[in-house]
Amino acid sequence: xxxAMREPLAGYNFAYLDEQMKRSIRRAILKAVAVPGYxxxxxxxxxxxxxxxGTGGIQVTASIIGAEDVLKVIDQGADDTTNAVSxxxxxxxxxxxxxxxxxxxxxxxxxxxxxxxxPLGPGQIIVYQVPxxxxxxxxxxxxxxxxxxxxxxxxxxxxxxxYEDIARFGCIxxxxxxxxxxxxxxxxxxxxxxxxxxxxxxxxxxxxxxGAGREKRIYAVPPFTSVKSLxxxxxxxxxxxxxxxxxxxxxxxxxxxEVVTDxxxxxxxxxxxxxxxxxxxxxxxxxxxxxVALAAEAAE
Amino acid sequence: MDAPPPLLQIExxxxxxxxxxxxxxxxxxxxxxxILGVVGESGSGKSTLLNCLSAxxxxxxxxxxxxxxxxRAIDVWAASEPERRMLMRTDWGIVHQNPRDGLRxxxxxxxxxxxxxxAVGERxxxxxxxxxxxxxxxxxxxxxxxDDAPFTxxxxxxxxxxxxxxxxxxxxxxxxxxxxxxxxxxxxxxLLDLLRGLVTDLxxxxxxxxxxxxxxxxxxxRMIVMRRGEVVEAGLTDQVLDDPQHPYTQLLVSxxxxx
Ligand SMILES: [Zn+2]
Numbered sequence: 001x002x003x004a005m006r007e008p009l010a011g012y013n014f015a016y017l018d019e020q021m022k023r024s025i026r027r028a029i030l031k032a033v034a035v036p037g038y039x040x041x042x043x044x045x046x047x048x049x050x051x052x053x054g055t056g057g058i059q060v061t062a063s064i065i066g067a068e069d070v071l072k073v074i075d076q077g078a079d080d081t082t083n084a085v086s087x088x089x090x091x092x093x094x095x096x097x098x099x100x101x102x103x104x105x106x107x108x109x110x111x112x113x114x115x116x117x118x119p120l121g122p123g124q125i126i127v128y129q130v131p132x133x134x135x136x137x138x139x140x141x142x143x144x145x146x147x148x149x150x151x152x153x154x155x156x157x158x159x160x161x162x163y164e165d166i167a168r169f170g171c172i173x174x175x176x177x178x179x180x181x182x183x184x185x186x187x188x189x190x191x192x193x194x195x196x197x198x199x200x201x202x203x204x205x206x207x208x209x210x211g212a213g214r215e216k217r218i219y220a221v222p223p224f225t226s227v228k229s230l231x232x233x234x235x236x237x238x239x240x241x242x243x244x245x246x247x248x249x250x251x252x253x254x255x256x257x258e259v260v261t262d263x264x265x266x267x268x269x270x271x272x273x274x275x276x277x278x279x280x281x282x283x284x285x286x287x288x289x290x291x292v293a294l295a296a297e298a299a300e
Numbered sequence: 301m302d303a304p305p306p307l308l309q310i311e312x313x314x315x316x317x318x319x320x321x322x323x324x325x326x327x328x329x330x331x332x333x334x335i336l337g338v339v340g341e342s343g344s345g346k347s348t349l350l351n352c353l354s355a356x357x358x359x360x361x362x363x364x365x366x367x368x369x370x371x372r373a374i375d376v377w378a379a380s381e382p383e384r385r386m387l388m389r390t391d392w393g394i395v396h397q398n399p400r401d402g403l404r405x406x407x408x409x410x411x412x413x414x415x416x417x418x419a420v421g422e423r424x425x426x427x428x429x430x431x432x433x434x435x436x437x438x439x440x441x442x443x444x445x446x447d448d449a450p451f452t453x454x455x456x457x458x459x460x461x462x463x464x465x466x467x468x469x470x471x472x473x474x475x476x477x478x479x480x481x482x483x484x485x486x487x488x489x490x491l492l493d494l495l496r497g498l499v500t501d502l503x504x505x506x507x508x509x510x511x512x513x514x515x516x517x518x519x520x521x522r523m524i525v526m527r528r529g530e531v532v533e534a535g536l537t538d539q540v541l542d543d544p545q546h547p548y549t550q551l552l553v554s555x556x557x558x559x
Contacts, residue, residue, distance in 0.1 A: 022386050139404070152382045154389075156419030160404070163411045165416065166425050232425040 002070065002105055015062040016094040021045060025218070026064035029209060035286040036152070039133050039184025044216040045274060049090070051296065054112055054129030056211030058090070061110050061127050061219060064209075065091065072106035077114040077255065077272035084112075092226035113176075114239050115197040117254045120206035122223065128191040130212040133219065135179045135189040155187045155195035158230055166235055182221055183229045185280045186250045190227075196255045201227040244269040249280035250287040305367045307332050307473055307505050308353070313362035315348050321529040326362070328524060328534065330473075330505055337520030337537060338509045339552070345529035347477065350509045354394055354475040355384045366391075389419050393466030397478040399458035402465070403450045409436065409461055410446040416469040435464035440494060456487035456494070460494070466512035467498065474506040480515060492518050513552065517541060525549045 178195035271277035306329035323345035351357035
């Protein structure tokens, strides 16, 4: 699974960015680590990938990656999507570092939309690609004002949003990019991960870094930092649940994607984290296997 | 026994815009439970004054002293910005002439009313909703509209919602800028009745800026008359309106001027 180190591409600096740029990004990262959840501006560079492809995350990864690192890149939990493959190849070419699909083997995991199911350990770094870093943006368009709101911890409006969810849907319907309070101080957008992953951020032994390229912001959650999802006393935070286990590996504790299996309405639920699912199957776990609709037909 | 200190004490308040005068050397005190009307034509400086009082526009000179719940006098413009912003969303309320400035038009009536409670840490949805219902009833709004957004409401209902949104946190001082401006006469009259009932029941203190002498007559205990940025007359409302001393006030009262 792990691809060994290679010679980096000639003509580029290691990890594409020049050393001065990497140093300035690392300074922003250090600041971000020192003030958990606080958005630090940085001089985002044009990258050879379009915005929306995770240029913020890529710059963060580029500035921290070393020759000894082992990189994993996931998109929606999978290592083999176009986005994940492009980013992985970009770093393989420009650094020559080893890449892997194994969460356990990676020292740096760059991600879009998921946190791996396998618990991260000390020494690992997870880099999130962030489209909109400002959780207060929905209510306040002015940057000067949102900065003031953060400075003064004027976060009541975030509960207005949750209130609206309950008033309209009877429950907090926000299911991804669910707002969190970091270290009891800063309100933070966890990036568009499902709220299922929010509890994993809390007191995680890994370093969590967030990069927003277009908006030129970096923020961080240092290891073992408290990350609390906002809620109401009578509507406590809750994660998604499924009536099914993973059809392939039988996992009952993972985030499931619904997959259409044929054109007759056959579908099944499988782990969105492909590495986790594969690892479990290798270890001998099996799921029901049969697509849900077909299984229902067979039972009749 | 000592009399309670004034809630608001204005000393020599001046605001200029370059060489132009917004308001000049305005001084007065507002006592607990008192409603003060500030009357004048447009351009008289009454809006500038209100903005300086309500911590939205920094005065060029002078002081605004506010006595908080603990009897502590706060020099509003010498205080830190966090302190000022805290006052604005707890002790004070502001009812704007244009509901758009005072409401979140995109979120429900219930959330508009509940926002101040959430801002000070209320975290029980059921409790917030009950308070929102209580205040909708108090401002005589239809409870069925609690989940509707303000942009679906009439102008009069939007003003009621603004009032509820402010009063829910039990402010000690409310600033109102032409609260009945732009409304139909019959709607105005009903809103004025409602306001009169609320300020009496709650023992509110308020500064109401208006060009409408009828609003002042109905709501204000005392009034000041402004012209070209300066106070030309001040006194008990009935005295000023029934026996105006300054020629400008006489013109206003005799309805020769239509402010
Ligand atoms: Zn699985």
